[in-house]
Each structure stands twice: as structure tokens, then as C-alpha cells.
Amino acid sequence: MISPEDAKKKPTPTPDADSAELWRGLREGVLLLQHCGDCRHVQYYQQGMCRQCGSENLSHRAASGRGRVHSFSVVHRAPGPAFKDDTPYAVLLVDLEEGPRMISTYSGGGPDDVTFDMPVMLVCERIDDVTTLPRFRRA
Numbered sequence: 001m002i003s004p005e006d007a008k009k010k011p012t013p014t015p016d017a018d019s020a021e022l023w024r025g026l027r028e029g030v031l032l033l034q035h036c037g038d039c040r041h042v043q044y045y046q047q048g049m050c051r052q053c054g055s056e057n058l059s060h061r062a063a064s065g066r067g068r069v070h071s072f073s074v075v076h077r078a079p080g081p082a083f084k085d086d087t088p089y090a091v092l093l094v095d096l097e098e099g100p101r102m103i104s105t106y107s108g109g110g111p112d113d114v115t116f117d118m119p120v121m122l123v124c125e126r127i128d129d130v131t132t133l134p135r136f137r138r139a
């Protein structure tokens with residue numbers, strides 16, 4: 001069982017061999033996407049092979065950071081004590097300019113600002129020395 005003290009801390013991602021490069025990039029202010037050298041598929045989230053063709057010929061390139069809100073949902077009831085002060089907040093499904101769709105949260109305003117198809121821009125939010133989270137603001 002989680003202790004009341006730990007319940008007040010937000011969970012942070014644990015980088016693995018596939019995602020270490022993603023988290024390193026975010027610490028430096030860029031969102032890295034994997035580009036397949038064989039079929040040109042672009043993917044997020046990182047993994048060891050191309051989800052389109054199975055190739056391991058992948059390289060990382062920085063995304064432009066530009067995207068559009070495909071869909072969103074407003075969270076009014078915090079999923080745990082750690083998120084209580086954040087509500088209400090918007091969870092976004094963002095279509096990146098390069099193609100991949102990613103889940104994130106809205107930054108820099110209230111959830112009432114968010115609309116479908118709204119242009120957004122990446123914001124790298126530093127949490128601690130290890131973790132920087134990709135979020136989005138209105139472009």
C-alpha cells in the first residue's frame with residue numbers, strides 16, 4: 001500500500017533502454033521522434049523497432065514542437081492527492097506536425113482555453129534533474 005506521504009508525490013517516468021534518448025532530449029528542450037531509415041515511418045513513443053515495417057534502422061530527430069489538438073478531456077477530479085492542486089486541467093491528444101499522435105497536458109492556461117484543432121507548441125517542463133515532461137501551450 002502507498003503511504004500518505006508518497007501519495008502526495010507525482011509519479012515520474014522510469015527511462016528504459018528504448019526511452020532513455022527521449023528523456024535525454026527533453027532535458028535539453030527537444031522532443032525526439034524516431035525516424036525509420038527503411039520505410040520513412042515516424043514514431044512516438046520510442047521502441048527498438050519500427051512499428052510500421054519492423055526495421056531496427058531507426059534514428060532520432062528533433063520534432064518541430066508544433067501540433068494540433070486532435071481531442072482533449074478536462075479532468076475535474078484528481079486521480080490522486082498529488083494532482084489535487086492541478087485540477088481542473090486538460091489532457092490533450094496532440095497530432096504532431098511530423099505525424100505521430102501523443103498524449104500530453106495543456107500548459108499555460110486554464111482548460112477552457114482548449115479547443116479542437118487548436119494549434120499548440122511544445123513546452124518542456126523541468127520536474128527535477130532526471131525528468132522533464134513534454135507539455136503543450138497554445139501556439
Ligand SMILES: [Zn+2]
Pocket residue numbers: 036037038039040041050051052053054055
Ligand atoms: Zn519502418
